[in-house]
Amino acid sequence: MGCTVGLLSNKTFSNAVRLVVKSLRQHALSTSVTAASIALAGGLLMAVWVVKSESQKTFTGVTGGFDAVLGARSSQLQLVLNSIFHLEASPGNLANxxxxxxxxxxxxxxxxxxxxxxxxxxxxxxxxxxxxxxxxxxxxxxxxxxxxxxxxxxxxxxxxxxxxxxxxxxxxxxxxxxxxxxxxxxxxxxxxxxxxxxxxxxxxxxxxxxxxxxxxxxxxxxxxxxxxxxxxxxxxxxxxxRSPIAGKQLELMYNKQGNRLTFAWPIAQIMAQLFDKIGWMDRVLALIAYLVALVATGSVLASIYNSMNERRREIAILRALGARRGTIFSAVVLESAAISAIGMAVAFGIYGVIVSVVAAVIREQTGVVIDPLTLHPVLLLAPAGMIALGALAGVVPAWKAYRTDVAENLVPVS
Amino acid sequence: MPLLHVSQLKKSFLAPDGATHAVVDVSEFALEEKAQVALAGESGSGKTTLLNLIAGILKPDSGTIRLGGEEMSALSEPQRDRLRATKIGYIFQTFNLLQGYTVLENVLLGMSFGAGEDREFAMALLKRVGLENRLHHQPRQLSTGQQQRVAVARALANRPKLVLADEPTGNLDHANAREALALIREGCRENGAALLLVSHDREVLAQFETVQDLARINRAAAPKEVVS
Incomplete structure (x- = not known):
């Protein structure tokens, strides 16, 4: 959008903005439906990212104030989950x-x-x-x-x-x-x-x-x-x-030299391994969120493109009144970006709901609290990306509008 | 020097069968400043195409169109758009008002691509055409006569040098047609604009002191009965 503005004169831009505002009002229903799909996609995208990164950050930060866990022979992860997070079954006992x-x-x-x-x-x-x-x-x-x-x-x-x-x-x-x-x-x-x-x-x-x-x-x-x-x-x-060296020494003693017990150390690293193991799930979720975002952007394109036929006469009238092709083109691109922007504004509400629900579920299941109000770079990048994608989606219908034949679409033609 | 001077103007289109179909072939046509001229032409005589060429909406195949000393065929499309927005007012048979805009917004929009919005002047024009109480109505809430009056106000909004009117009364009943025509002529006179009107309606043409037969001006048009 910034690039579009840079290429246009202030007057062309302000005329385009005026046309966009009017068009959004005129096509309020399709604007709302399309913006809603962007809002859902954007909310989902931001929620997936924030939940993913915040849960990883929070879970790897939960150590209960301890450096290690000693337990019966088992996986270190099971030991940590059982004794620090109070999840999972106990792998067994160790003697007093x-x-x-x-x-x-x-x-x-x-x-x-x-x-x-x-x-x-x-x-x-x-x-x-x-x-x-x-x-x-x-x-x-x-x-x-x-x-x-x-x-x-x-x-x-x-x-x-x-x-x-x-x-x-x-x-x-x-x-x-x-x-x-x-x-x-x-x-x-x-x-x-x-x-x-x-x-x-x-x-x-x-x-x-x-x-x-x-x-x-x-x-x-x-x-x-x-x-x-x-x-x-x-x-x-x-x-x-007392020291990290002690962890290394005890790990060697229990895990390598002994075979009865397991010394899970360091706790944060073991939790990070858990997230590495379920990393594929993160990627699948992210992929789904990206696809939803793409589909939503496609809906902006389809919605505006389909309305171009009914708008041809309007465009011809505007051109007959002296509107430049560039004004019409930028108005359509701006309209598309504006629909995305409206959608992304609503997306923050949807994001808030999703993250709050997920945070409540995580808290109920694990006791770990994820702050739904955490500021994350994706909260800036996702709206910027979606608005840019929206503007990009507007290029195709904008090109159609740009090429509208004025004389042909002004009736009657003798 | 005339306000508008057309010379050796030609425009043709490709017919569906691939043949070239000449629509406009005008060797000479001139219009003085503030003059009011009617062109008599039947359907298919190239009236709209000629007006679209003069308005810079269409680019001629050859020939020249000089408006206020500027050679239009030498201008780029954005320059022609700018010239149209600042120097030409256009009134259409079907009014061509934007349905999503109010009466006042339609007139303001006519200004926005030219010198810029002048709300006071827009309201004065709407008052002049008797629509001061309909400023915030949508076009569909108006009668056809009122809609054409909005179109007249919009055409005059940029204080144009030339107003082009394409069958402006074609969709109106007699009473409204007379009233609209009077408004167009008075509006042009009051604002110092020349008027070039095309019509096939004898009653409309009879109102003008200068009427030219388009069939005589445009060699591409089929010869029609001359209206004196």
Whole structure:
């Protein structure tokens, strides 16, 4: 469009703008329908990009404040998903001695054990030590905070601290009691006899911890029905290292030299590998979004091109009044670009809705929060690209308009 | 020097059968400033083509058209567009108003490609043709007589030197035709524009002091009965 403007005089341009405004009003219905298709395409395109890049950025940034996870022999990704994101099944247990060995290791700054295996209406119960809620910085300078009136559970009692999201969804509040269910998937027939009392609800941390019900390690280990032989086992140990070198050394020790345990390190890199693995899905989604954008642009072309036949007389009249071919050409190109611009303005609303819904789903499923208002370069590039494509789509009908024979289309011809 | 001088003007078209069909062949025609001349011509006599050539809408095969001292056939198309927008007003039989525009916008549009919009003058012209109360009406909300009056105002909007009128009363009843013709002639007179009108309507032609037979001027036209 800028190029078009540069080639035209101010007067030609202002005349073209006037014609465009009038034409958009005159063809309000087709303008609205075409702009709506652009809006859907543009909204989808921006949403796919932002969700893709923001989720990658957010998920690889979620470490829970730890550098590594030690667990039973399994894939590092499964270990991280299970112990940091509280997704996936536990790959198995490790002996309490393994936890104690790691805890004593001078290269380790903090080792926090977790045990899983129970849920309350689908929300995971995670047994741990109180250090998790009092000492761990889940993000730089940020520790978990129990809402006013509550406190951290007593490790010797059947007490629970509920993550903010789980509390909201389950309707649990301070003083409530509940009976856990066996397993990680809710089945109402698997209710445990033990009754827990809620002694605290966490402030939102925007991490997977928000979806967890925290109880004492012993609570999970000794829950009725669990195998007494594994009563001292833990599901995983979350590790804060003193230095990156320590990570390399422990990885070598557990993964290369040993064959019982898996040391998942570094967490962010393991999550990045997940996104590499599902990269094909990103590309398919992006391809679909591009195709939708192309189809929408094609609809602009078809809509304006088809209206050219009925506009021929109007164009002939304008030319008879002294409008130059260049004015007519640029008016059609501008009209096409304007339809795209209107569509892209609406696209931001559609983008907002899609991203908000996706963010809500991601939060519900993982506890990770994606900010729908995040500024991303695609929010500038997509509108610019779609408007440029729209202008390009206008060139074909504009050429048809440019070539309109004035004398032939002014009636009557004697 | 006449305002308009046409010399050895020729224009032909290709017929569907591939043969060349001469439509205009005028050896000489002149129109003085502020003059009002009617050309009498039947259907097929090349009236519209001649007016389109003079307006610069069509380019002649050969010959010259001088308007206000400017040789039109030597001008590029954008230059002819500019000349038409600034020096020529055109009134059509079917009015050719833009349906999506209001009465006032139609007149303003006539100005926008020329010297620029002059809202006050546009309103004065519409008042002159008796449409001051219809400024914001769409053309389809007007009678045919009123529509032609809008077309007259639009033709005069750029203060043209020459107004071309192609069967301007062809779609009007007698009363409206008389009224429209009077407005065209008075409007041209008041604005210092020359008028070249083509018509086959004897009643219209009878209003003019100078009537020329197009069949005599245009050798390509079939000889028709001469209107005196």
């Amino acid at each position: 001695a393994d936890y104690l060995d790691l805890k004593k290791d001078t290269r380790v700054a903090l080792a926090v054990p977790i045990a899983v295996g129970d849920n309350f209406h689908g929300y995971r119960l995670v047994g741990t030590t109180t250090e998790m809620l009092t000492d761990v910085e889940f993000a730089p300078g940020k520790k978990f905070k129990v809402r006013e009136g509550g406190r951290v559970f007593d490790p010797n009692l059947r007490e629970a601290v509920v993550g903010s999201f789980a509390a909201r969804k389950l309707g649990l509040k301070y003083g409530d009691t509940f009976q856990p269910f066996h397993g990680l998937i809710f089945n109402e027939r698997d209710k445990h006899e033990e009754e827990y009392v809620v002694v605290g609800v966490l402030e939102p941390s925007n991490t997977p911890a928000d979806r967890v019900i925290w109880i004492s390690l012993a609570g999970i280990q000794n829950m009725a029905g669990h195998d007494p032989k594994t009563a001292t086992d833990v599901s995983a140990v979350l590790v804060k290292l």
